[in-house]
Amino acid sequence: MKQSDLRGQFRPTRRDIIKGGLGLAAGALALPVLSMPALAQSKPERLFVADGGSILRDAYTKAYYEPFEKETGIKIVPQAYMGAAEVKAIVDNKAWGQADVVLTATADASVIEHQNLAEKLDYGMIDRADFFDSMATDAWFMTLVAGSCLAWNTEVYPGEKAPKSWADFFKKASSIKGRRTLQKAATLTMDIAALGDGVPKDKLYPLDLDRAIASLDRIRDDLVWWTSGSQSQQNMVSGEADMGFLWNGRAQQLKDQGKPIDFTFQDAVLDGDAFIIPKGHPNKKWAQKLADIVAQGKNQAKLTESLPYGPANKSGVALVAPERLAKTPTGPENRKITVLQDFNWWAQNGEKAMKRFTEWTNG
Structure with a gap:
């Protein structure tokens, strides 16, 4: 769940040493x-x-x-x-x-x-x-x-103001304050972006790359990228970003340390x-x-x-x-609200998805 953790282009890693696959x-x-x-x-x-x-x-x-x-x-x-x-x-x-x-x-x-x-x-x-x-x-x-979860700063988004879904995360800056952090890698980030455009969990695959890119377009100017699990945590703790995609282990670690961070398994990609x-x-x-x-x-x-x-x-x-x-x-209640990544789809279509993602990030 690179990091020297807790995961590159192909696989966002929980490990700091992970390479692209x-x-x-x-x-x-x-x-x-x-x-x-x-x-x-x-x-x-x-x-x-x-x-x-x-x-x-x-x-x-x-x-x-x-x-x-x-x-x-x-x-x-x-x-x-x-x-x-x-x-x-x-x-x-x-x-x-x-x-x-x-x-x-x-x-x-x-x-x-x-x-x-x-x-x-x-x-x-x-x-x-x-x-x-x-x-x-x-x-x-x-x-x-591992779960790729939506996390947020509880001081910026306290109580009922907390984001509830990836749709909240991908709202335009005029609709929600704060910068957002995502892993700079196609897999998982593209899955999450499609969910943020309103694709239902049970219709996520085959992945709609156009809708994923549309989501990313909406928040391009508010994005802070990370390339390792530790950097995802640092972006949140430092205030560089107020919402982000964190692996559940990374988010839980910050929460256990008493940092003002919470997260949800809702629509997390496993x-x-x-x-x-x-x-x-x-x-x-x-x-x-x-x-x-x-x-x-x-x-x-x-x-x-x-x-x-x-x-x-x-x-x-x-x-x-x-x-x-x-x-x-894989707790029973969490499995009900998450979606397992379609590994076979990524094996067959990953190069195409990565090309779209790289073109967009370099554009």
Whole structure:
């Protein structure tokens, strides 16, 4: 949920280190092929896992890596975040020393599957039916669910003056005071902008790019961009912006710190991270074992103890304390008022959407 968090062009990241995914996927960066004889052994000493780093890595370590290490004796060695481009380079070059497993943006995971760059997962080991709709496919499943939420400064918009929806956020400056902050990336921002133009949640896809651009046009002069989760928080805390798109974990963190920030899950667009094994990887047997650990509801619930991102499966949700679950995107009441990003649509249409967004931002 880049940041060194809590997410570039393709995927707005909760992590400060995240790179763009879709735009690079077609022309992947060349990665060196590392000589790793140990990778061919039946049981390696370690698995290399790419993740988002920082406090997200800390949460992954407690929830997923430590149980795997305890059960198998194999050490997890975290690597820097990788998107679709990096996975393509790994597979094309058989650069297996780069990563055995990639925990990447779900939109990137969909690109990776669409390009046939991922191993099929062994659902004999994993209960696929336990996952919520569209949160697991043949090649990936979600490791957490994050919400792209509308947040505001409670001193500027107290009580009933608070914005209620993205339609409020995208009103002309003459209708609402204050500057607004959005992530400077097509995915999620374009989805949110379409909602702000009045597109109903259940009609959001296929995404109407014209309506998304129309929304952005209305507030062009009042926009402050961010490119990392930490910058989104800074824009709000400093007063640079009075309303903004923040990931729910970032907004909740500010609220918990006593900052004058509140947020709503109303019409939040949900995305998150997903588990991918690069296609053809010689360590796929042990990567599949890690997949089994990560897919277990008890471990997905444990991650929620560290960060207010939701489990992607029913058994995980059932194990989270109700008061904590209410702060996550997959809490029952929050799921009713949010919309899951259509990852397959972005895999197939993302380049076109990104081109429109880049042309608009440069115009």
